[in-house]
Amino acid sequence: MRNYWTIALTCIAASTLGLYNAYGAGGPKPTPLPKAKTIAELAERYDSSKCLECHEDVHDEWSESLHAKSILGTPRTAPTIITAIEKGLKLFPYSGVKEDADITVEHLMMCMKCHLPQLDEATDEVAREIVATIRNWQQANRDQDYTKAKKLEKTIASLNIGCMVCHNKLALIHKYADGYPQADTIYGANEGDHEDENYPKMAVAPALGEAIFCGQCHGQGPNFELDHPSQCATAYGSYLFAYVAHGGSDTCQECHMKKSGLGHDMQSYRDDTMIEMALDVNVEGRSLFWRKNRQEGVLPIGIINVELYNKSGHGIPDG
Amino acid sequence: MGRGPYEKSGLLRETSIPPLARVHKTFEITYPFKDVKKGTASRRELLEDELTVSVVLWYLPFGEFDGNETVFFEQEKDLDLKTEWIWR
Incomplete structure (x- = not known):
């Protein structure tokens, strides 16, 4: 009888442990990286071309979508961001924005919460640089300086919803249960080793x-x-x-x-x-x-x- | 999405087609005719008894034809009055 209860309790403990391990493979809340100070720095942190070597087909598919140019758009998104500043932020009496110099990451999150969620890892200078770049791009088009416009357009498009936004930053939704995304891990459908020096691990994102x-x-x-x-x-x-x-x-x-x-x-x-x-x-x-x-x-x-x-x-x- | 966030304050009015929903729209197109005086009376005469109707469903992202419009559907429909009751 005693052995029966020992075995039963062991099974209950094992199954409970199994359920605990059924949660996602995140981890403790990581220490945030230093904030990016420039567009180039933020873009480099989330550059999807790093994934191109092994995931060429998926990368090519993604590059055709609007996720690949989430703040440039078709390109109507970038002008709409400016309109939101001119017709919105600058006219709202309590926004604190009268000039572009007053714009912060917090202000731009009105758009960037979805269009560029990784902006929360950047300084306010980056927010202002984004606005300035879009304005310069618009002006270059008005001036018919299409070489300059193309270059600025590329800069705007370098900030986007790329691989690391879905497969890392936003991969785990229920963080209390599944943990926080870890800096060395790519989240997808598989777990195990990942052949990349910066992201050597793979883990399952349960809600992907x-x-x-x-x-x-x-x-x-x-x-x-x-x-x-x-x-x-x-x-x-x-x-x-x-x-x-x-x-x-x-x-x-x-x-x-x-x-x-x-x-x-x-x-x-x-x-x-x-x-x-x-x-x-x-x-x-x-x-x-x-x-x-x-x-x-x-x-x-x-x-x-x-x-x-x-x-x-x-x-x-x-x- | 066709309006910037500053213009939006919620779903003020349902202008989309809800999922799994059917929307009907009926269009009436008058055949060309003219009223002809015959003595003291007036008589209507049909000028055309056939119509070719082009049905085009546009999506206007900004609510107007501004170069961003997309055609969702188009079809031509032939109509005729040949077998219908003739005006007396």
């Missing part, structure tokens, strides 16, 4: 394939944690409260990466494959004579009925 992962940026509406909440992205909110609530079960990754066949070239409304996957349009037409009213009488009219069905996992359009 779940919609909540994309929801970190493609959000639920206003970012209330900011002093001045902005609200660009509501796709994840639409996903949760309209799509899942009505029985939908596909994840962002399943549609935007797997079923589309686009992989890391995540696309949206500008891509024919995504449009085809997202929308069914049915058009019917008929003609008849219709008495409209006493004044106009009977009119010959053609009637076109258009039905749009949104097959996607979120409202269209959204972001």
Whole structure:
């Protein structure tokens, strides 16, 4: 009997330990790196070309997506950042911003929380350098100095949502359970050794394939944690409260990466494959004579009925 | 996303197509006709009894045609009144 209880207690302890180890492979909150003082320094820290040698296909896919130029955009994002400063920050009486020299990382987080989350690892000088670079790029285009514009455009595009943002900085969402991302680890679907001198380890990011992962940026509406909440992205909110609530079960990754066949070239409304996957349009037409009213009488009219069905996992359009 | 954050203050109005939802829109297009006087009476005459309707669904990211517009769908539909009741 005693042996039976010993064995039973041992099994319970072992299974409890097993459950504990089922959490993600993060670690203690790491000591932050010194803040980057220039765009070049921040870009170098998150430079995705480091991954190119071994992950060429994925890198090439990613480079076609807007993640690869998240603050440049199509390129309408960069001008919109300036508009947010001119029509927003500089007109809000309590923002503290009257001139570009007043801009800080905290101010730019209104945009960069999603467009460049790693900006929180940079000094306020970098925030001002980003704004100055975008302005100089706009001016170069106005001056038709396209060589200069191209060079500045490359600088703006060097800051982006690259490999290390998803596979390290934002990899682990529930940090109390899964730990904090470690500086020497790449987070993905596998664990083990990783052939890279700077990132010698691989570990599993439990939520990487779940919609909540994309929801970190493609959000639920206003970012209330900011002093001045902005609200660009509501796709994840639409996903949760309209799509899942009505029985939908596909994840962002399943549609935007797997079923589309686009992989890391995540696309949206500008891509024919995504449009085809997202929308069914049915058009019917008929003609008849219709008495409209006493004044106009009977009119010959053609009637076109258009039905749009949104097959996607979120409202269209959204972001 | 087509508006900068300074213009947004929440989902003021649903202008998107919600997921798994159907949206219907009906368009009425009047065939060309003219009213012809015949003595003291007036009679309507059909000028064309066939129409080719081009249906194009545009997405306007900034709410207007500014070079950023994208075509989501396009189809031509042929309509005719040949078999319909003729005005007396």
